[in-house]
Amino acid sequence: MNATTRLLSLSPVDILIIALYFAVVLGIGFYLKRFTKTGEDFFLAGRDMTAWIAGLSFLAANLGSLELMGWAGSAYQYGILAAHWYWIGAIPAMLFLGVIMMPFYYISKTHSVPGYLKLRYNEPTRALSAISFGFMTVLMSGINMFAMAKVMQVVLGWDIGFSIWMSSLTVAVYVTLGGLLSAIFNEVLQCLLIWAGALLIPILGMIEAGGWNGLVSKIGERYTHMWSTMGNFSDNPMGIHWTGIVFGLAWVISFGYWTTDFLVVQRVLAARDLRSARMAPIIASVFKMAVPIIVILPGLLGLAVLPMKLVPESVAAVTGQPSYNAVLPLMLARYCGPGLLGLGITALIAGFMSGMAGNVSAFATVWTYDIYRPMFRKEAPDAHYVTVGRWCTILGVLVSIGTAYLVMQFASIMDYVQALFSFFIAPLFGTVIFGMMWKRTTPQGGFWGLLTGTLMSLVLYLWVKMDPSALRYVALSPHAKALAEDMYRALWSWTTCAVVTVVVSLFTKPKPVAELEGLVYGVTKIPHEGPIPMWKQPVFWASIVAVVFVIVNIIFW
Amino acid sequence: MHKPGMVSIWFFIGMILLVYGIIITGAGIYDLFNPPPHPLVLANLHSGVWWGGFLLLVGLIYSIKFRPSKTK
Numbered sequence: 001m002n003a004t005t006r007l008l009s010l011s012p013v014d015i016l017i018i019a020l021y022f023a024v025v026l027g028i029g030f031y032l033k034r035f036t037k038t039g040e041d042f043f044l045a046g047r048d049m050t051a052w053i054a055g056l057s058f059l060a061a062n063l064g065s066l067e068l069m070g071w072a073g074s075a076y077q078y079g080i081l082a083a084h085w086y087w088i089g090a091i092p093a094m095l096f097l098g099v100i101m102m103p104f105y106y107i108s109k110t111h112s113v114p115g116y117l118k119l120r121y122n123e124p125t126r127a128l129s130a131i132s133f134g135f136m137t138v139l140m141s142g143i144n145m146f147a148m149a150k151v152m153q154v155v156l157g158w159d160i161g162f163s164i165w166m167s168s169l170t171v172a173v174y175v176t177l178g179g180l181l182s183a184i185f186n187e188v189l190q191c192l193l194i195w196a197g198a199l200l201i202p203i204l205g206m207i208e209a210g211g212w213n214g215l216v217s218k219i220g221e222r223y224t225h226m227w228s229t230m231g232n233f234s235d236n237p238m239g240i241h242w243t244g245i246v247f248g249l250a251w252v253i254s255f256g257y258w259t260t261d262f263l264v265v266q267r268v269l270a271a272r273d274l275r276s277a278r279m280a281p282i283i284a285s286v287f288k289m290a291v292p293i294i295v296i297l298p299g300l301l302g303l304a305v306l307p308m309k310l311v312p313e314s315v316a317a318v319t320g321q322p323s324y325n326a327v328l329p330l331m332l333a334r335y336c337g338p339g340l341l342g343l344g345i346t347a348l349i350a351g352f353m354s355g356m357a358g359n360v361s362a363f364a365t366v367w368t369y370d371i372y373r374p375m376f377r378k379e380a381p382d383a384h385y386v387t388v389g390r391w392c393t394i395l396g397v398l399v400s401i402g403t404a405y406l407v408m409q410f411a412s413i414m415d416y417v418q419a420l421f422s423f424f425i426a427p428l429f430g431t432v433i434f435g436m437m438w439k440r441t442t443p444q445g446g447f448w449g450l451l452t453g454t455l456m457s458l459v460l461y462l463w464v465k466m467d468p469s470a471l472r473y474v475a476l477s478p479h480a481k482a483l484a485e486d487m488y489r490a491l492w493s494w495t496t497c498a499v500v501t502v503v504v505s506l507f508t509k510p511k512p513v514a515e516l517e518g519l520v521y522g523v524t525k526i527p528h529e530g531p532i533p534m535w536k537q538p539v540f541w542a543s544i545v546a547v548v549f550v551i552v553n554i555i556f557w
Numbered sequence: 558m559h560k561p562g563m564v565s566i567w568f569f570i571g572m573i574l575l576v577y578g579i580i581i582t583g584a585g586i587y588d589l590f591n592p593p594p595h596p597l598v599l600a601n602l603h604s605g606v607w608w609g610g611f612l613l614l615v616g617l618i619y620s621i622k623f624r625p626s627k628t629k
Contacts, residue, residue: 013584017577024573035563053566185566192570196577200608204599305598334598339584340605343577 008155008333014342021193021346022170025186025353029174032182039382042179042389043111043365044270051276053188055283058267060187061358062288063194068295068351069151072331073324075299076310078238078483079223080556081230082299083292088250090288091549093258095542097268098281101259103526104436105269106277107518112269112362113262113432114370120435120519121446123374128450129428130370133262134363136424138396140263141359142403147325148352149404154322155329156345164401167349171356172397176390180270180365183357187267190350191287197347198294201328204335205301218304226556233477233484240484241476248487252494256429263362275529278538285545289552295328302327306334356400364392419461419486426490427453430497434505439513439520445505453497460489564625571619578613585609 010018036042049057074082110116114133118126149163174182209215216224222237229236230245258264258281271277302310308322310330316323322330332344368389377384431450434441463470464485472478474492475485516523534540585605592600 011584013580017580020573020576024569028569031564185569188566189570189573193573196574196612200604204602204604207602208599335604337584337588337593337597337600337605339581340608343581 008329008341010156010342010345011338013338014345017339017342018346018349021350022166025174025189026170028185028189029177029182032178032185036178036181037386039385039389041181042386043369044266045179045181045184047270048272049184049267049270049276049280050272051279051283053184054267054271054276054280056191056287057184057187057270058264058280059284059287059291060191060194060354061183061264061267063191063291063351063354067291067355068194068198068348069147069325069328071295072299072302072328073310073326074483075296076302076327077312077324079219079236079303080226080296080300081236081238081240083226083296083556084245084249086288086292086296087226087549087553088245089254090258091285091545092250093254094281094285094288095545096255097259097265098278098285098538099542100521101436102268102278102281103274104519104521104524105265106271106274107524107527110269111369112366113260113265113428114366116519117431117435117446118370118374120516121431122443125431125443125447125450126370127375128447129431130366132424132428132454133366134371137263137359137363137366138399139403139406141356141363141396141400142405143407144352144355144359145400146404146407148348150323151326151329151348154316154326155333164404167353168356168397168401171353171360172394175357175361175364176393179386179389179393180266180361183361184267184270186357187354190354193343193350194347194354195294197343197345197350198298198328200340201331201335201344202293202297202301205298205305205331209301209304215300215304219300223300223303224556226553228557233479238483239477239479239481240487244475244480244484244487244491248489248491252426252429252490253487255433256425256490256494260428260432261425262366263358266362266365267358274527275532275536275538279541282538282541282545289545289549298331299327302331306330356397359400360393360396363396364389367392367396419482419489423454423457423461423493426457426493427497430494430501434498434501435520437521438505439516439523440505440510441501442505442508442510444508445501445503448504449497449501452500453493456496457489457493460492565623567619568623568625571616571621571623573616574612575616575620578609578611578616581605581609582613583609 040046071082071085105116108116108119110119114126114130117129145164145168148167149160152158152163153160174186178185206212206215209218222229227242230240230242233239233241268277268280271280306327310324310327311319311321313323313325315321329345329348332341336344368385372388373385427450430453431446434449435446460474464474469478471480471485475488480488513523518524529537582605585603588605589603
């Protein structure tokens with residue numbers, strides 16, 4: 001696309017703001033290199049993060065460009081139903097991680113989630129999860145990269161290659177220099193810049209639309225109710241039934257992502273003590289619950305106030321119209337003058353970079369500790385593993401760039417992400433939760449459950465691809481859209497993993513209880529935190545978040 | 558995360574918000590006195606001025622509160 005077809009232009013002030021952002025994140029990387037000497041520093045940021053830093057980083061690593069542009073586009077397409085991915089599809093799982101699961105990860109002193117599986121099960125289970133995680137991570141990174149580059153091309157007329165190389169090489173430089181320490185430092189900065197750059201859109205959008213009532217009158221009730229339209233598959237824009245949201249999204253996908261995806265869990269493992277590690281996901285959940293203000297609301301407002309009609313990615317590729325994913329930049333262009341526009345674009349770039357940094361730093365850790373060390377070089381000096389981690393960071397970025405172009409084959413970027421989750425995250429959650437909560441689970445049960453769950457997901461995906469009428473069996477309805485299909489496929493995948501894990505475990509020999517201490521509920525002594533006031537306890541704050549979560553769901557019922 | 562001699566992340570955040578606030582407020586004030594030929598939607602609210610001012614204020618507070626000489 002040439003510059004004459006772009007949707008908006010940047011002024012010199014905007015370019016100055018974007019350039020300053022790049023200078024600061026690179027400067028932070030160079031500055032932190034001197035503090036990153038050991039493997040613990042590079043891969044776990046010295047395990048010295050406060051609850052607030054770990055919590056904001058935990059959230060920012062999830063705030064990739066997909067979270068901003070993709071979900072704003074999904075809100076334009078599906079209405080407020082997209083907010084389920086922020087509330088029931090996130091909050092219960094984040095609280096569960098903080099209150100129940102974190103002690104086991106933290107006490108085991110593991111470097112990674114596959115590392116936990118090695119301790120709980122055996123080496124093959126770790127290898128399987130590490131390889132599938134590495135595969136998923138670089139693909140996710142490529143998706144993020146493509147999403148950002150595509151929108152920058154449509155909106156600003158930037159060359160797709162320029163966007164990809166400029167942003168990803170910047171991430172490569174600062175993560176290679178400072179490892180997780182640098183990634184977390186920048187993620188906190190990026191998280192706040194995202195809010196600073198994006199919050200103005202809903203404020204001005206609500207003024208233009210005439211408040212919430214004005215917005216509802218413009219787009220209709222069908223787009224503004226979260227639960228009341230889900231009694232039938234055909235009553236809502238997503239073609240989903242409430243069972244798909246509750247069991248597929250809230251239970252399998254959400255718990256799988258927030259409690260076992262090492263991309264986010266790594267941030268919490270970097271906390272300075274157990275209480276900080278437990279508080280971090282709870283703090284993050286408060287911000288997560290508020291993210292729809294800067295993502296979902298702009299998508300709904302776009303539906304109400306934008307003069308042009310946005311189309312799916314597949315149609316946009318043919319007609320040249322802006323796609324759903326361009327709704328956020330279009331809203332920026334509608335309200336933001338020189339300076340503010342630069343800040344808004346910086347927020348989008350920051351979102352992309354925080355997501356990508358999360359992916360590559362997690363990839364480097366898993367590759368180094370869970371693939372390279374056990375399979376290629378078991379005993380080596382700490383400095384050797386730091387060097388391997390730095391090279392893996394560069395390798396991860398380069399592979400991600402290559403995979404960015406794979407994404408073009410898929411009609412909707414977000415649908416593809418959910419498909420990936422159901423392949424890898426859904427069965428992994430089954431393996432981790434059974435291992436953590438049931439001491440009878442055996443290493444063989446864990447391995448075969450994980451393998452068959454992953455295969456089931458792949459088979460169901462290919463079945464519908466080859467025979468679309470199979471949707472009525474996989475997603476329980478021929479009306480189901482791609483997102484709905486993903487929810488049910490994840491549910492089948494998890495169920496397969498659970499059944500196989502239990503059956504195989506009952507016929508094989510469990511590990512001695514002594515080997516499960518610090519890893520499994522019921523045989524682990526959770527350290528007592530001493531006499532601390534109620535308002536400092538994770539359970540207290542988790543309860544408050546849970547109450548607010550219920551209230552917002554009732555308000556938007 | 559305060560290793561000996563390390564500048565707080567909040568200071569970096571304060572500084573970038575301060576500089577952004579100055580630039581955006583300046584651009585907003587310039588637009589106030591030199592309105593563009595094709596004004597944006599809700600341009601009459603002059604969001605650049607007050608949003609830039611807000612960033613400037615937050616940045617100033619954080620830059621002072623977490624300045625290196627104080628946190629070392």
